[in-house]
Amino acid sequence: MIGLKDDFYIEELICNESFQQYCLGISLEDQILWSEWIETIPHRKADFEEAKKIVNILNVKQGSRLIQIKELKEGIKNRNAFAEKIELNKEVKLNPKPSYLKYTIGVAAAVLAVLFLYFYLNPYSKDKADNDISEIFSSGKSVRKTIVLSDGTVITLAKESTIKLDKSFDTGKRELWLTGEAFFDVKHDATHPFIVHTSFNDVSVLGTTFNVKAYPNSKITETSLIHGSVRVDSKTNPGHFVVLKPNQKVISSNQPERVDVSANKEYQVSSLQNDTLTKQPVETKWIRSRLDIDDLPLSVIAQKLQNWYGIEVKIEDDEVKDYRYSGTFENETIVKTLEALQLSYPFKFEIKNNKITIKK
Structure with a gap:
């Protein structure tokens, strides 16, 4: 019996013993059970594959796989007491007794769990690998910097903002990664969607004009739509998204903790605010x-x-x-x-x- 709902967290999946058996190929029954189950929730297939990958990475050529996964599970349960364990460890004198060795292994498992939680669950750590990037543009201290991409899309970066282009951008994979704030005037191409990745959201468009504000030290991410249509997908809650209409904006909280909430509760959608004098959206005042x-x-x-x-x-x-x-x-x-x-x-x-x- 699987014992998980379709809104599972990846760390829950990794620590499920039946899933571990499935990943390690130990039980034919588990192989059939998990394969059939994931087919019923295709929208979580990517998370399912990611969990399999992590189980294998953590256990390649490192002795007993089941034992190490159990240590990871124990470490996750005790991660809130990790700091206290470190302090206690300072008071332990080095000796060859087996009890000390057992304690050290326990702390190591906790370290492994904390590192896993930080580097996997923290969206800021999941940046695009350098070998998948073709070009990097940064505004630095300049108030504005305009970039014109090969597809005709015009991007204006705000101060201290950066975009990284996918290495396949020129061949049709129109994806980039944004840190900071940028205004996009996307060239229409119905066959090649334009995707802007940020730490907590993915913004998908075909051809439109919009603004994304996603500074790493900010508590929120804002997407403001001027013309066209955009879809904003959550990374912290896979499957949750909102579709904006012209003159709307969406605000989402930059919280790495995975919270089981509906898309309507996660996103705050409102109308753009117009300046009383110019009658233009305040959200894009910096670019005008x-x-x-x-x-x-x-x-x-x-x-x-x-x-x-x-x-x-x-x-x-x-x-x-x-x-x-x-x-x-x-x-x-x-x-x-x-x-x-x-x-x-x-x-x-x-x-x-x-x-x-x-x-x-």
Whole structure:
């Protein structure tokens, strides 16, 4: 008998003796039992496989597997008393008695459990491996930094924010990892969803405009949707998600503890708040530039855009530099600002290697 519900925690699965037998291939009965059970809850299959992997990693070529898993189980039960055990250990004098050896093994099991709980259950430790990353972009101390990806997606990073691209991004796997805050204007591609991974949530889109705020030292993660549709999936509670509509935002708590709550309780969804003067969402105020120009040459405007958006803007033709514009522009990204300017006085621009080149 399995004795677990479909909302099991991975650590519960690892410490289940029947599951251990299944992983170690000891019991044919357990093999059949667990294989049939996981087929009834396909949404937990990834967690099921992860638990199998951990059991095998912890026990490869390390003596009796069952004994070590039992030690892990005991360590998890006593992890709250771990600090006290360490203090007691300081008072024990070294001697060859078997009782001391037994005690040391117990503490080692507790250490193993604590390390497991920290490195596996803490979402911040589960970052993308370096060999799976193709490029890393960081804003550093700059107020804003604009990145234009190979698929045409425009990303503006806030201060002290970083994105890491999947190594297969250019071939269609549009996934990246965000630390900090960024504004996304995603190029539509129905066959290749765009996924933003953060420590506690995954944001999936096809083509849309949204803002994600996920600083590692913050107690919350915010996702604000301007246009389109996004789905926010929880990492701490697999299977829980919320789908946002335009002008909505969702706030989730950055708590590594796995809490058995419904998606509605885990996520707080509300409408975006508009600034009383600009009537624009407060959540994206940091990215918006109100560009008031009065008969200014494009060379001056380009410098203003470069300073605001944090991306190099170069004008190749002298004639284009002297194009003059007047008006007020409020746009989410530098690309949309340039497109608005094009309507008044045509010019061409291209983006390559995160540099914008303007020409006649």
